Amino acid sequence: MAVLIRNEVFSCFVFYGVILVMKIYIIAIITGQVRLRKKAFANPEDALRHGGVQYHREDPYVERCRRAHINDIENILPFLFLGAIYSMTGPSLTVARLHFLVFLMARVLHSIAYLFALRAPTRSLAYTVAQIPCLSMALQILIAVAAYA
Template sequence: MENEAFASFLFFGTLLVLKMYAVAVITGQVRLRKKAFANPEDALRHGGLQYHREDPDVERCLRAHRNDLENIPPFLFLGAAYSFLGPDPSVARLHFLAFFLGRLAHTVAYLLRLRAPLRSVAYVAAQAPCLSMALQILLAEFRRAL
Protein backbone atom coordinates (compact mmCIF):
# COMPACT_ATOMS: atom_id res chain seq x y z
CA MET A 1 0.00 0.00 0.00
CA GLU A 2 1.43 3.36 -1.01
CA ASN A 3 -0.25 5.35 1.76
CA GLU A 4 1.85 4.29 4.76
CA ALA A 5 -0.31 6.29 7.16
CA PHE A 6 -3.44 4.49 5.99
CA ALA A 7 -1.67 1.12 6.23
CA SER A 8 -0.79 1.90 9.86
CA PHE A 9 -4.36 3.01 10.49
CA LEU A 10 -5.67 -0.30 9.10
CA PHE A 11 -3.29 -2.24 11.34
CA PHE A 12 -4.23 -0.44 14.55
CA GLY A 13 -7.91 -0.23 13.62
CA THR A 14 -7.96 -4.00 13.18
CA LEU A 15 -6.24 -4.50 16.54
CA LEU A 16 -8.91 -2.31 18.16
CA VAL A 17 -11.74 -4.31 16.60
CA LEU A 18 -10.11 -7.54 17.80
CA LYS A 19 -9.78 -6.03 21.29
CA MET A 20 -13.50 -5.25 21.26
CA TYR A 21 -14.25 -8.85 20.27
CA ALA A 22 -12.02 -10.03 23.11
CA VAL A 23 -14.01 -7.96 25.63
CA ALA A 24 -17.23 -9.47 24.27
CA VAL A 25 -15.82 -12.98 24.73
CA ILE A 26 -14.66 -12.09 28.25
CA THR A 27 -18.16 -10.82 29.04
CA GLY A 28 -19.65 -14.12 27.87
CA GLN A 29 -17.19 -16.10 29.93
CA VAL A 30 -17.94 -14.06 33.04
CA ARG A 31 -21.68 -14.59 32.44
CA LEU A 32 -21.14 -18.34 32.28
CA ARG A 33 -18.85 -18.43 35.32
CA LYS A 34 -21.17 -16.23 37.41
CA LYS A 35 -24.37 -17.78 36.00
CA ALA A 36 -25.87 -14.38 35.31
CA PHE A 37 -27.87 -14.35 32.09
CA ALA A 38 -29.64 -11.41 30.49
CA ASN A 39 -32.26 -13.58 28.76
CA PRO A 40 -34.61 -16.08 30.41
CA GLU A 41 -34.02 -18.70 27.69
CA ASP A 42 -30.29 -18.60 28.39
CA ALA A 43 -30.88 -18.92 32.12
CA LEU A 44 -33.18 -21.91 31.55
CA ARG A 45 -30.52 -23.59 29.44
CA HIS A 46 -27.94 -23.10 32.22
CA GLY A 47 -29.87 -24.16 35.29
CA GLY A 48 -33.09 -22.21 35.69
CA LEU A 49 -34.78 -18.84 35.82
CA GLN A 50 -32.98 -17.95 39.06
CA TYR A 51 -29.96 -17.26 36.84
CA HIS A 52 -31.84 -14.63 34.83
CA ARG A 53 -30.21 -11.85 36.79
CA GLU A 54 -27.62 -9.11 36.83
CA ASP A 55 -24.14 -9.51 38.27
CA PRO A 56 -21.68 -6.71 39.16
CA ASP A 57 -18.80 -8.42 37.34
CA VAL A 58 -20.84 -8.89 34.17
CA GLU A 59 -22.01 -5.28 34.40
CA ARG A 60 -18.38 -4.13 34.68
CA CYS A 61 -17.51 -6.04 31.49
CA LEU A 62 -20.51 -4.54 29.73
CA ARG A 63 -19.47 -1.01 30.78
CA ALA A 64 -15.95 -1.60 29.45
CA HIS A 65 -17.42 -2.83 26.16
CA ARG A 66 -19.85 0.09 25.98
CA ASN A 67 -16.99 2.51 26.55
CA ASP A 68 -15.19 0.95 23.58
CA LEU A 69 -18.33 1.32 21.48
CA GLU A 70 -18.46 5.01 22.39
CA ASN A 71 -14.79 5.74 21.67
CA ILE A 72 -13.45 3.44 18.97
CA PRO A 73 -15.88 4.35 16.13
CA PRO A 74 -14.94 8.06 16.32
CA PHE A 75 -11.27 7.05 16.17
CA LEU A 76 -11.97 4.93 13.10
CA PHE A 77 -13.52 7.92 11.33
CA LEU A 78 -10.86 10.40 12.42
CA GLY A 79 -7.98 8.04 11.72
CA ALA A 80 -9.20 7.24 8.22
CA ALA A 81 -9.77 10.91 7.37
CA TYR A 82 -6.43 11.94 8.89
CA SER A 83 -4.61 9.25 6.90
CA PHE A 84 -5.69 10.88 3.65
CA LEU A 85 -4.28 14.29 4.61
CA GLY A 86 -0.80 13.02 3.81
CA PRO A 87 0.64 13.11 7.34
CA ASP A 88 4.17 12.02 8.06
CA PRO A 89 3.82 8.21 8.38
CA SER A 90 5.81 8.13 11.63
CA VAL A 91 3.65 10.83 13.22
CA ALA A 92 0.48 9.09 12.05
CA ARG A 93 1.72 5.77 13.45
CA LEU A 94 2.36 7.49 16.81
CA HIS A 95 -1.21 8.84 16.83
CA PHE A 96 -2.64 5.39 16.14
CA LEU A 97 -0.32 3.62 18.58
CA ALA A 98 -1.11 6.11 21.36
CA PHE A 99 -4.84 5.61 20.87
CA PHE A 100 -4.49 1.82 20.80
CA LEU A 101 -2.32 1.68 23.92
CA GLY A 102 -4.61 4.10 25.74
CA ARG A 103 -7.68 2.00 24.93
CA LEU A 104 -5.90 -1.21 25.86
CA ALA A 105 -4.78 0.27 29.19
CA HIS A 106 -8.30 1.60 29.79
CA THR A 107 -9.81 -1.85 29.27
CA VAL A 108 -7.24 -3.57 31.46
CA ALA A 109 -7.74 -0.98 34.21
CA TYR A 110 -11.53 -1.37 33.95
CA LEU A 111 -11.64 -5.16 33.97
CA LEU A 112 -8.97 -5.62 36.65
CA ARG A 113 -10.31 -2.79 38.84
CA LEU A 114 -6.97 -1.01 38.96
CA ARG A 115 -6.65 1.96 41.25
CA ALA A 116 -7.81 5.39 40.24
CA PRO A 117 -6.77 7.42 38.34
CA LEU A 118 -5.22 4.81 35.99
CA ARG A 119 -8.39 4.32 33.95
CA SER A 120 -8.93 8.07 33.64
CA VAL A 121 -5.32 8.66 32.59
CA ALA A 122 -5.63 5.92 29.95
CA TYR A 123 -8.86 7.49 28.70
CA VAL A 124 -7.26 10.92 28.32
CA ALA A 125 -4.16 9.42 26.71
CA ALA A 126 -6.39 7.83 24.05
CA GLN A 127 -8.38 11.02 23.50
CA ALA A 128 -5.32 13.22 22.92
CA PRO A 129 -4.42 11.75 19.50
CA CYS A 130 -8.10 11.93 18.47
CA LEU A 131 -8.21 15.61 19.36
CA SER A 132 -4.95 16.15 17.45
CA MET A 133 -6.29 14.38 14.36
CA ALA A 134 -9.61 16.25 14.52
CA LEU A 135 -7.85 19.60 14.72
CA GLN A 136 -5.55 18.72 11.82
CA ILE A 137 -8.53 17.64 9.70
CA LEU A 138 -10.35 20.91 10.45
CA LEU A 139 -7.22 22.98 9.83
CA ALA A 140 -6.61 21.25 6.50
CA GLU A 141 -10.17 21.96 5.39
CA PHE A 142 -9.94 25.56 6.62
CA ARG A 143 -6.75 26.05 4.60
CA ARG A 144 -8.33 24.45 1.54
CA ALA A 145 -11.35 26.75 1.79
CA LEU A 146 -9.21 29.89 1.86
Protein backbone atom coordinates (compact mmCIF):
# COMPACT_ATOMS: atom_id res chain seq x y z
CA MET A 1 0.00 0.00 0.00
CA ALA A 2 2.82 2.39 0.81
CA VAL A 3 4.17 2.00 -2.73
CA LEU A 4 0.80 2.97 -4.21
CA ILE A 5 0.48 6.00 -1.95
CA ARG A 6 3.95 7.13 -3.07
CA ASN A 7 2.61 7.09 -6.62
CA GLU A 8 1.59 10.75 -7.01
CA VAL A 9 -1.08 10.00 -9.60
CA PHE A 10 -2.62 7.27 -7.46
CA SER A 11 -2.58 9.54 -4.40
CA CYS A 12 -4.31 12.23 -6.45
CA PHE A 13 -6.88 9.66 -7.61
CA VAL A 14 -7.49 8.54 -4.01
CA PHE A 15 -8.13 12.15 -2.99
CA TYR A 16 -10.76 12.70 -5.69
CA GLY A 17 -12.18 9.19 -5.28
CA VAL A 18 -12.79 9.68 -1.57
CA ILE A 19 -14.51 13.01 -2.23
CA LEU A 20 -16.76 11.29 -4.77
CA VAL A 21 -17.63 8.46 -2.36
CA MET A 22 -18.46 11.09 0.27
CA LYS A 23 -20.67 12.78 -2.33
CA ILE A 24 -22.60 9.52 -2.79
CA TYR A 25 -23.18 9.41 0.98
CA ILE A 26 -24.24 13.07 1.06
CA ILE A 27 -26.86 12.51 -1.65
CA ALA A 28 -28.10 9.44 0.27
CA ILE A 29 -28.42 11.54 3.44
CA ILE A 30 -30.25 14.25 1.51
CA THR A 31 -32.64 11.63 0.14
CA GLY A 32 -33.34 10.32 3.64
CA GLN A 33 -33.87 13.79 5.04
CA VAL A 34 -36.27 14.68 2.23
CA ARG A 35 -38.18 11.44 2.91
CA LEU A 36 -38.56 12.49 6.54
CA ARG A 37 -39.55 16.06 5.70
CA LYS A 38 -42.05 14.99 3.04
CA LYS A 39 -43.24 11.97 5.04
CA ALA A 40 -42.91 9.73 1.99
CA PHE A 41 -41.55 6.33 2.97
CA ALA A 42 -40.69 3.43 0.68
CA ASN A 43 -41.42 0.79 3.31
CA PRO A 44 -44.62 0.35 5.35
CA GLU A 45 -42.72 -0.25 8.59
CA ASP A 46 -40.97 3.12 8.19
CA ALA A 47 -44.28 4.83 7.48
CA LEU A 48 -45.84 3.27 10.60
CA ARG A 49 -42.92 4.46 12.69
CA HIS A 50 -43.35 8.02 11.38
CA GLY A 51 -47.08 8.53 11.61
CA GLY A 52 -48.98 5.79 9.84
CA VAL A 53 -49.41 3.63 6.79
CA GLN A 54 -50.74 6.62 4.79
CA TYR A 55 -47.12 7.80 4.58
CA HIS A 56 -46.09 4.67 2.67
CA ARG A 57 -46.13 6.60 -0.58
CA GLU A 58 -44.04 8.20 -3.29
CA ASP A 59 -43.21 11.87 -3.48
CA PRO A 60 -41.90 13.52 -6.67
CA TYR A 61 -39.05 15.31 -4.92
CA VAL A 62 -38.02 12.23 -2.94
CA GLU A 63 -37.94 10.32 -6.23
CA ARG A 64 -35.81 13.07 -7.79
CA CYS A 65 -33.30 12.78 -4.92
CA ARG A 66 -33.34 8.98 -5.19
CA ARG A 67 -32.66 9.14 -8.93
CA ALA A 68 -29.75 11.53 -8.31
CA HIS A 69 -28.35 9.02 -5.80
CA ILE A 70 -28.75 6.06 -8.18
CA ASN A 71 -27.18 8.06 -10.99
CA ASP A 72 -24.17 8.80 -8.78
CA ILE A 73 -23.72 5.12 -8.02
CA GLU A 74 -24.04 4.18 -11.70
CA ASN A 75 -21.39 6.70 -12.73
CA ILE A 76 -18.99 7.08 -9.82
CA LEU A 77 -18.35 3.35 -9.37
CA PRO A 78 -17.05 2.89 -12.95
CA PHE A 79 -14.95 6.03 -12.50
CA LEU A 80 -13.37 4.51 -9.39
CA PHE A 81 -12.42 1.37 -11.31
CA LEU A 82 -11.11 3.25 -14.34
CA GLY A 83 -9.26 5.84 -12.27
CA ALA A 84 -7.49 3.21 -10.17
CA ILE A 85 -6.28 1.27 -13.20
CA TYR A 86 -5.47 4.44 -15.15
CA SER A 87 -3.32 5.65 -12.23
CA MET A 88 -1.14 2.56 -12.63
CA THR A 89 -0.45 3.16 -16.35
CA GLY A 90 2.02 5.97 -15.64
CA PRO A 91 0.10 9.04 -16.84
CA SER A 92 1.26 12.59 -16.32
CA LEU A 93 0.17 13.92 -12.92
CA THR A 94 -1.17 17.12 -14.51
CA VAL A 95 -3.21 15.25 -17.11
CA ALA A 96 -4.49 12.73 -14.56
CA ARG A 97 -5.49 15.49 -12.14
CA LEU A 98 -7.38 17.20 -14.97
CA HIS A 99 -9.27 13.95 -15.68
CA PHE A 100 -10.19 13.56 -12.00
CA LEU A 101 -11.11 17.22 -11.46
CA VAL A 102 -13.29 17.43 -14.58
CA PHE A 103 -15.16 14.30 -13.52
CA LEU A 104 -15.67 15.59 -9.97
CA MET A 105 -16.86 19.04 -11.03
CA ALA A 106 -19.22 17.64 -13.66
CA ARG A 107 -20.73 15.18 -11.16
CA VAL A 108 -21.22 17.94 -8.60
CA LEU A 109 -22.94 20.07 -11.24
CA HIS A 110 -25.03 17.05 -12.28
CA SER A 111 -26.27 16.58 -8.71
CA ILE A 112 -27.03 20.27 -8.29
CA ALA A 113 -28.95 20.24 -11.57
CA TYR A 114 -30.86 17.15 -10.46
CA LEU A 115 -31.70 18.30 -6.94
CA PHE A 116 -32.68 21.84 -7.93
CA ALA A 117 -34.39 20.84 -11.21
CA LEU A 118 -32.22 23.22 -13.23
CA ARG A 119 -33.34 23.87 -16.76
CA ALA A 120 -32.38 21.40 -19.47
CA PRO A 121 -29.82 20.68 -20.81
CA THR A 122 -27.73 21.50 -17.72
CA ARG A 123 -27.93 17.99 -16.25
CA SER A 124 -27.36 16.30 -19.62
CA LEU A 125 -24.33 18.46 -20.35
CA ALA A 126 -22.86 17.75 -16.92
CA TYR A 127 -23.38 14.02 -17.48
CA THR A 128 -21.72 14.19 -20.90
CA VAL A 129 -18.75 16.22 -19.64
CA ALA A 130 -18.20 13.65 -16.85
CA GLN A 131 -18.11 10.85 -19.41
CA ILE A 132 -15.25 12.43 -21.38
CA PRO A 133 -12.50 11.76 -18.80
CA CYS A 134 -13.90 8.25 -18.23
CA LEU A 135 -13.76 7.47 -21.93
CA SER A 136 -10.28 8.97 -22.15
CA MET A 137 -9.03 6.87 -19.23
CA ALA A 138 -10.64 3.72 -20.64
CA LEU A 139 -8.95 4.24 -24.01
CA GLN A 140 -5.58 4.94 -22.41
CA ILE A 141 -5.91 1.78 -20.29
CA LEU A 142 -6.73 -0.29 -23.37
CA ILE A 143 -3.75 1.17 -25.23
CA ALA A 144 -1.46 0.49 -22.27
CA VAL A 145 -2.51 -3.15 -21.95
CA ALA A 146 -2.90 -3.90 -25.67
CA ALA A 147 0.74 -4.86 -25.94
CA TYR A 148 0.24 -7.57 -23.32
CA ALA A 149 -3.03 -8.99 -24.69
